Amino acid sequence: MMSQVASPSISALxxxxxxxHSLPQGLYTRPDVFEADLDVLFRKHWIYVGLECDVPEPGDASVVELGTSSIILLRDDDGQIRVVHNVCRHRGSRLLPPGPSVVSKLVCPYHQWTYELNGELVHAPHMGIDFDKSCRNLKPVTFRSIGGLIYVCLSDNPPDDIDRLVEVMERRLAPYDIRNTKIAFQTEVIEQGNWKLTLExxxxxxxxxxxxxxxCVSFIDLDFGYDPQxxxxxxxxxxxxxxxxxxERTERWEAEGYPSAAVEQLVDCATNFRTQRxxxxxxxxxxxxxxxxxxAKLLGSMTRKDLGDTHLWGHNCWNHFMGDHAVTSLVIPLSADRTLVRTKWLVHKDAVEGVDYDLEKLxxxxxxxxxxxxxxxxxxxxxxxxxxxxxxCYSAFTEGHLDKFSTWYIERMRAHGY
Known part of the structure; x- marks a missing residue:
């Protein structure tokens, strides 16, 4: 009888x-590693999930699914952003399907439990006069809006080093006024590979x-390293x-009030990000x-087209903010070998397609x-x-950020007991 060789533990990997060097094979391919990644990197860390302009008006809602978790990003009757778990407090039914919706209230399709847009339970039929609705409101999700980008943490103990990202990016994003943009176009591409390969x-x-x-017409590959020899x-x-x-350009931009120098929080941290103009x-x-x-209609308070590309990446996103438009990409792992990349193109909320911008060019x-x-x-x-x-082995000249990402990944998995 052929003996079975036990697979190494995640810790051993x-x-x-x-x-x-790149990661051992099993860290890219094994289903148990995928589940651990979801638990650690997508439930216990801050992740980018969408934009304030996904829900521009009261009653607008957008559902984002992350493994078995589902959250509702919405704008309430007072115009405030809310994020709640997409789980009815009766018997757990989903309230809304994936994607965008327009609602006046959140009504569970199963037994008609009804919630205000702030998550308050207001109607629970046939539960008796002594039923206390006040302890059955929808569960809120911890979130931060950073210059109009929505980050959430599904853990009860979110990492506090998100404050550095807020401090850096609120100022950098202010001239673009991403909160007052609209989504001109959106694509969803399912890549046949592990999410860490997408990020690498x-x-x-x-x-x-x-x-x-x-x-490469507009992007300069030398910006991310080269071997001079x-x-x-x-x-x-x-x-x-x-x-x-x-x-010279960075010094001039900074002197003109546009933060531009590279800021990195890539290792020895929980919240992973990098930005640079x-x-x-x-x-x-x-x-x-x-x-x-x-x-032709520039974003926010921008009056110039020569301020480059403010890029921002995190462990599940990358973004480019330019004078005339922005591109934002969200990464959601679907399985060990499938990854969703959701990309949105943003323009000024008053820009008109065919008048102010050409969609194909955009x-x-x-x-x-x-x-x-x-x-x-x-x-x-x-x-x-x-x-x-x-x-x-990674190139020390062109793949240093991959080495840091892999190092960060190992650190975070270790920090959570693997």
Missing amino acids: LDARLAG NNRECYHCSSNHPEL SLSEEDRADAERHQALYA LIIAGNGESQTPDATAAS TNVWIATTDQDSELVARSHAGITDPAYEPG
């Missing part, structure tokens, strides 16, 4: 990770020049001039096919880039499932 792929531009021709003398001189331009290549205005602005670059990345993630996941896979 975490132990096996080598500094400077986004955190490096080693692959950009050979895979993202549309993005691998460049020709001419290319190395160009790279050095670019770095000097960055220093990036130079836009070519015509320098926006991430479009010709690097000129897609919308969306072309990131639709193409997301589709290309989806193929890359699928190829990567397929290779990692091969018995021949073994963790590879």
Whole structure:
């Protein structure tokens, strides 16, 4: 009889990770690791789930599903943002289906228990005159609106280092007034790969020049590292001039009141983020096919198109804020080998399609880039499932952020008992 070899524990897989290398195979592929990831990284940490402009008017609601958890982002009758669990306090039925809804009250379709938009239970038929409705309100979800971006934590003990993200990004996002934008377009792409591969792929531009021709019109891959010894003398001189331009441009932007320098909270922390104002290549205005602005109506109080791209990433999102529009992407793990990437294009709330902006120009670059990345993630996941896979070494020049992400991942799993 052939003996069964026990699979290593999750703890043993975490132990096996080598500094400077990608993760052991099982951390990308095993269903038990996927469930642990959901529990630790998506229930006990702050995650980005949507925007205030997802629910622009009282009665607007949007349901976001995260594994077995489901939450309702909504705007109440007083115009305030609320986030509640999508679980009726009677017998647990879902109140609303996934996606957007418009409601006057939250009415459970099962037994008609009825809640105000602030979560208060106001009607529970056939429960008797002594039934105390006050202790059956919908369970609230802890959330923070950061410049119009909604972050939630499903834990009763949310990490307090979210305060650093708030401090940095409220000021950086203020000129864009994301709270007063609207969603011009949205896509949902299901990548055939583990969510950590989706994040790793986004955190490096080693692959950009050979895979993202549309993005490279406006995005400068050298911004995320290069090996100077691998460049020709001419290319190395160009790279050095670019770095000097960055220093000069960042100093000027900062002096003009636009925070621009890189801020990183990537390891030895709970809330993982990075932000920096990036130079836009070519015509320098926006991430479009010709690097000129897609919308004539600029965001918020912006009066200039030469302020680059304020990028922000977290452990389940990446975002780009430009003078004329913004692109925001949310990552939701679906299984060990399937990941949802939900991307939204934001314009000024008063911008009119066909008058102020052309939708194809607005969306072309990131639709193409997301589709290309989806193929890359699928190829990567397929290779990692091969018995021949073994963790590879990261480039110290172009993949330093991947090493930090993997290190952070190990740290956070350890912090929660794995």
